[in-house]
Amino acid sequence: MAKLWSGRFQKETDRLVDDFHSSISFDSRLYKYDITGSMAHARMLARVGVISGREAEAIVRGLEEILADIEAGRVEFSIAAEDIHMNVEQLLIERIGDVGKKLHTARSRNDQVALDVRMYLRDEIDAVLELLAGLVQTLLDLAEKHVETVMPGYTHLQRAQPVTLAHHLLAYCQMFGRDMERLRDCRRRVNVMPLGAGALAGTTFPLDREFVARELGFDAITENSLDAVSDRDFAVEFTAAASLVMVHLSRFCEEIILWSSSEFGFIELDDAYSTGSSMMPQKKNPDVAELIRGKSGRVFGDLVALLTMLKGLPLAYNKDMQEDKESLFDAVDTVKKCLLIFRPMLATMRVKGENMARAARGGFTNATDLADYLVKRGVPFREAHEIVGRAVAYCLDREKSLDELSLEEFHRFSRVIEDDVYEAISIARCVEARGVPGGPAPEAVRQAIRSARERLN
Numbered sequence: 001m002a003k004l005w006s007g008r009f010q011k012e013t014d015r016l017v018d019d020f021h022s023s024i025s026f027d028s029r030l031y032k033y034d035i036t037g038s039m040a041h042a043r044m045l046a047r048v049g050v051i052s053g054r055e056a057e058a059i060v061r062g063l064e065e066i067l068a069d070i071e072a073g074r075v076e077f078s079i080a081a082e083d084i085h086m087n088v089e090q091l092l093i094e095r096i097g098d099v100g101k102k103l104h105t106a107r108s109r110n111d112q113v114a115l116d117v118r119m120y121l122r123d124e125i126d127a128v129l130e131l132l133a134g135l136v137q138t139l140l141d142l143a144e145k146h147v148e149t150v151m152p153g154y155t156h157l158q159r160a161q162p163v164t165l166a167h168h169l170l171a172y173c174q175m176f177g178r179d180m181e182r183l184r185d186c187r188r189r190v191n192v193m194p195l196g197a198g199a200l201a202g203t204t205f206p207l208d209r210e211f212v213a214r215e216l217g218f219d220a221i222t223e224n225s226l227d228a229v230s231d232r233d234f235a236v237e238f239t240a241a242a243s244l245v246m247v248h249l250s251r252f253c254e255e256i257i258l259w260s261s262s263e264f265g266f267i268e269l270d271d272a273y274s275t276g277s278s279m280m281p282q283k284k285n286p287d288v289a290e291l292i293r294g295k296s297g298r299v300f301g302d303l304v305a306l307l308t309m310l311k312g313l314p315l316a317y318n319k320d321m322q323e324d325k326e327s328l329f330d331a332v333d334t335v336k337k338c339l340l341i342f343r344p345m346l347a348t349m350r351v352k353g354e355n356m357a358r359a360a361r362g363g364f365t366n367a368t369d370l371a372d373y374l375v376k377r378g379v380p381f382r383e384a385h386e387i388v389g390r391a392v393a394y395c396l397d398r399e400k401s402l403d404e405l406s407l408e409e410f411h412r413f414s415r416v417i418e419d420d421v422y423e424a425i426s427i428a429r430c431v432e433a434r435g436v437p438g439g440p441a442p443e444a445v446r447q448a449i450r451s452a453r454e455r456l457n
């Protein structure tokens with residue numbers, strides 16, 4: 001079949017050109033959106049009297065059959081037909097004849113592709129949101145079990161102050177919760193209907209754009225035809241939000257990798273989410289976590305590719321924009337795959353609470369609490385800091401922890417210290433005492449879990 005736009009050409013396109021500019025190899029995944037968008041367009045054309053009701057019916061029926069055939073794997077797409085839009089249109093014409101040639105009235109592939117990508121992305125945002133909600137659910141379930149599981153909190157990857165595993169997990173709940181907000185917000189700008197923008201300057205036909213928007217579940221219609229066909233900021237926004245999801249997953253994975261090492265020994269990953277070494281029989285590697293960490297780079301790359309593709313383009317549509325798809329699809333696929341596997345990996349890991357507690361007891365994580373103890377007995381904080389610093393140095397020399405000092409030894413550093421110091425700097429007490437909203441004390445954490453659950457529902 002000749003190209004749908006061949007009228008003004010004397011020669012066929014070079015085979016190399018066909019190969020080079022065809023997008024069907026990747027945009028075929030938009031077929032469902034392309035077809036449902038075309039059905040709505042055809043119905044609308046009949047509604048405003050541009051085609052007859054019978055013609056619209058024939059078109060819709062033809063499109064339904066094509067959809068069924070694609071879904072059943074009975075359609076072979078053609079590279080010469082360039083993209084999914086012209087493949088579908090060409091199939092329609094082959095099947096229903098001349099009526100099929102009326103479908104593209106008052107429409108361009110430029111507004112059509114914008115429509116398809118928006119419909120696709122809307123669905124994918126919903127899918128990513130569901131995966132994120134599931135992950136947060138798992139985090140909250142796990143947190144509930146570990147409200148009293150003490151572990152060291154770190155700064156500079158040096159033991160700093162004691163927290164609990166639940167508190168640590170809730171930090172990620174916050175991050176993923178904000179990711180969800182960002183995606184919901186992005187979805188509002190994705191869900192705007194561009195059809196009617198035509199190639200760039202709208203159309204002379206009296207289209208009912210609102211009807212198409214309603215048919216296809218859009219909240220609004222685009223307000224400028226040039227903008228409608230030439231921006232992809234919504235795809236950039238999604239990829240930026242997806243990049244942050246990947247940042248959060250990647251940081252979490254980094255911790256899981258550290259925690260599962262013998263050096264930390266905080267967790268053991270389930271066999272089902274670990275792999276072995278081809279040479280070293282003893283190895284159990286956190287490959288899944290490493291791969292998620294590694295795949296974050298792909299999504300950041302997709303974001304940079306989209307930004308770079310757009311930045312120099314004059315209005316309105318330019319073919320460069322066809323490059324939006326592979327980046328966007330890759331970002332969607334990657335973030336979904338990573339979320340899908342991360343959740344069960346987390347849910348099945350074994351927590352080694354005793355090792356966490358031991359680590360929290362070492363490393364002077366209660367030093368700030370000793371300083372606070374002195375402050376509560378009238379010592380200015382800066383002075384208390386100095387005193388405890390000297391006590392720590394003393395302990396280091398003798399390979400002791402602060403709570404192993406005798407009262408006599410304590411008195412070398414300060415006379416205000418009394419017997420109640422041991423209770424005040426016990427690790428459990430250090431956590432319990434941090435009851436400020438947003439802090440790690442079990443009560444504060446239980447409250448945080450409750451409000452997180454409410455927000456989720």
Ligand code: ARG
Nearest residue numbers: 023083109110113319321322
């Ligand atoms: N395959 C094209 C894309 O993805 C569809 C739009 C083509 N429009 C055009 N005027 N060449 O962007």
